[in-house]
Amino acid sequence: MKGIRFWAFWPVAYQPSSLQASQPPSLFGLIGRRMTKGQRRKLNRIYFMKYCSNCGQPVIHRTPPGDDRPRFCCESCGMVHYLNPKLVVGCIPEMEDRILLCRRAIEPGYGKWTLPAGYLENGESVAAGAKRETLEEARAKVEILTPYALYNICHVNQIYLMFRARLKDKRFGAGAESLEVKLFGENDIPWEEIAFRVIHATLLKYYDDRRLGRFSFHMENISPPNPNPPKTDN
């Protein structure tokens, strides 16, 4: 049953929540890789939606009148189903000169380190979402300081919004999705063991800003991983 959840929203390479991140291994190799427009469209068509959630009849993938891109349309009840990017919210929990990282207890990135982050829920503000994820994954209470960085991860239809945050006290521990939660100084950050490129980018930016002595709001793109990385001697 866990594997089946994947089919609802297939581009999940960056999904931090155990409930949404389960993937059938046979398809895992495709996730987040560079694909042709045709390949992506085909995958979208196959996996996103098969039946109308309003009337239960099969949907077709076509451009509705007055629209400029294909949607899942129900010919039976007339409903057009819109699929939009998801917002992932998280934070960099600071305590003096150290920050809190979580070692993941789930795939993707099992055993690797990450910042607390996850899908924003309906009815929730972005700051409340980042707080909740920190409590769930690191059992830590934080005060959200400022929005820090926004990352477009277009190839998986995700927008990451990361905050700077302050740990309220020294109480923290591994939540259900973490193996271990630990405070790191800059020199101890396990750079080779960071679970996701977006988290790696956030941390690099954060320490750059800290050296400069000022934190501004950043906005960047995370491109799809190169499926054929050049071989080096390193």
Added chain:
Amino acid sequence: MKGIRFWAFWPVAYQPSSLQASQPPSLFGLIGRRMTKGQRRKLNRIYFMKYCSNCGQPVIHRTPPGDDRPRFCCESCGMVHYLNPKLVVGCIPEMEDRILLCRRAIEPGYGKWTLPAGYLENGESVAAGAKRETLEEARAKVEILTPYALYNICHVNQIYLMFRARLKDKRFGAGAESLEVKLFGENDIPWEEIAFRVIHATLLKYYDDRRLGRFSFHMENISPPNPNPPKTDN
């Protein structure tokens, strides 16, 4: 057929796109109003999803094992359907000391003025989405400058992200969703005729910042409208 589209995602009071904003008038009074948790849950249950988009069987609304809130679950194929907030992106298109507003040709807010904004599409960066909406609604090409303000509109499950932008030239005009598009100086802004509270808030903030001579990034909540506004003599 147009009315039926509404049922996919009912909280649409702030939805700027004609394709997504159509609402059956009988329910319009409920949208965006203060509701009890029970009322909202009931509405969610009734309107969000009736059938599984993976197998076409009816879904039930219950909390899946290991989760902390109810989701639409399919007992037939086991899929759990997650519904998350949508991101609306837009901009304040500047030309010298004036900004571009659009008069809406669609409900909600027919005939009122707004900034170009709309739902972020899959595969799109937030800046690209704001650019596209400006081209669609105001037939204007803009250069996106900086993220300017983020608004949580939790009661309709929307997050607004507004940018500052610069009009590339003086070519603009009414797109399919606009009656009229016009440049306004601060003294001419039709404050009483602004379509949405989030746009009103953005414009107020923008002119405050302009008077101060510095633009910072803002983050605020838009609360549900008061269903019983106090009567005044004004």
